[in-house]
Amino acid sequence: MALLNENQLRALAKARSSRFNESSDRALQKRAMDSAALSSFDIFLSHSYLDKELIVGITDYLEKIGYVVYVDWKQDGQLSRENVTKETAQIVRGRITQSKSLFFATTESARDSRWMPWELGFMDGQKGKSAILPVTSSEISNDRYKGQEYLGVYPYITASNDTSGKLRLWVHEDAETYVTFDAWLGGKQPYKRN
Numbered sequence: 536m537a538l539l540n541e542n543q544l545r546a547l548a549k550a551r552s553s554r555f556n557e558s559s560d561r562a563l564q565k566r567a568m569d570s571a572a573l574s575s576f577d578i579f580l581s582h583s584y585l586d587k588e589l590i591v592g593i594t595d596y597l598e599k600i601g602y603v604v605y606v607d608w609k610q611d612g613q614l615s616r617e618n619v620t621k622e623t624a625q626i627v628r629g630r631i632t633q634s635k636s637l638f639f640a641t642t643e644s645a646r647d648s649r650w651m652p653w654e655l656g657f658m659d660g661q662k663g664k665s666a667i668l669p670v671t672s673s674e675i676s677n678d679r680y681k682g683q684e685y686l687g688v689y690p691y692i693t694a695s696n697d698t699s700g701k702l703r704l705w706v707h708e709d710a711e712t713y714v715t716f717d718a719w720l721g722g723k724q725p726y727k728r729n
Contacts, residue, residue, distance in 0.1 A: 541642070541672045544592030576605040577720075579634035580668075581654040583644035584608065584616065589670060593640060600694075600702055605630050631658050635720050638668040638692060655689070664720065666706055667691040679710050690725060692716070 578597060582590050590606060597604050607614055607627065614623055627650075631637065637658035645651055659665040667689050669680045680691040693705045697715070704716035708725045719725070 541589060541670050544589050544596065544670065546592070548588045548591035548595065574633060575603070576630070576634040577602040577636065579605045579631050579637040579654070579658065580640060581637055581651045581658075582606070582640040583642060583648045583651065585644035585647075586640065586642050586670075589642060590640070593668070593670070596694075597704075600704065602704075605634055627654065628657060632661060634658070636662070636664040636666065636716075638666055639686070639689070640668045640670055641686065642670050652685075659689075665689055666719075680707070690719075 580590065580593065580597075582593075587608075594604050594606055594609070607630070611626055611630070614626060631654060637654060639645070639651060639655050655665050667680065667686050669691055680693075681687060690706045690708055693707060693713075694702060695705065697703050705713045706716055706719040706725055707713040712725045712727045714723050714725045
C-alpha cells in the first residue's frame with residue numbers, strides 16, 4: 536500500500552488540464568456545476584488553498600476510483616477567503632454534515648491553515664469519520680505515516696490494489712492495522728493483519 540505522492544498528483548492535475556486545454560481552476564470549476572447540486576458527498580477534502588494544483592490531482596484521483604468529493608472552492612465558489620462570515624462557517628458546517636467522511640490533506644501548506652483543524656474537529660465531533668490523507672514529497676512511497684501532534688490520533692489513508700486488482704483506498708491505524716475505506720464508512724474498524 537502506498538501514500539499519495541505529490542509529484543504524481545501534480546502530474547495528474549497537469550494531465551487533466553492539458554487534456555481539456557484549461558487551467559487547474561477551470562478543470563475543477565467545470566465539474567463543480569454537476570456536483571454543486573448534490574446532497575451527499577463521500578469525502579469532504581480539507582486542504583490548504585495554497586495547494587490548489589495538488590487538490591486538482593487528488594480530486595481527480597479520488598473521483599476516478601469512484602468517490603464524490605467536496606472541495607469548497609469547487610462547489611461553493613461564492614465563498615470568500617477575504618471576507619469570512621458566520622454564513623461562511625454555516626455553509627462549511629452544512630457541507631461537512633452532507634459528507635460521509637473528511638480527508639485532511641497534509642502538505643507543507645496545511646501547517647498554516649486556520650480552517651483545516653476546525654474542519655477536522657467538526658467532522659470528528661459530528662460523525663467520527665475523519666482521516667489524514669498524507670501527501671508525501673518523497674519518490675519512495677510506502678504505507679507508513681506518523682502524524683505530528685494531534686494528527687497522529689487519526690487514522691490515515693493509503694491507496695493500492697486489493698487481491699482482485701481493483702484500486703482501493705485503505706484506512707490505517709498503523710502499517711499492519713487497516714481496512715478498506717468502504718468498510719470503514721460502513722462502520723468497520725481497522726484490524727490487525729498477519
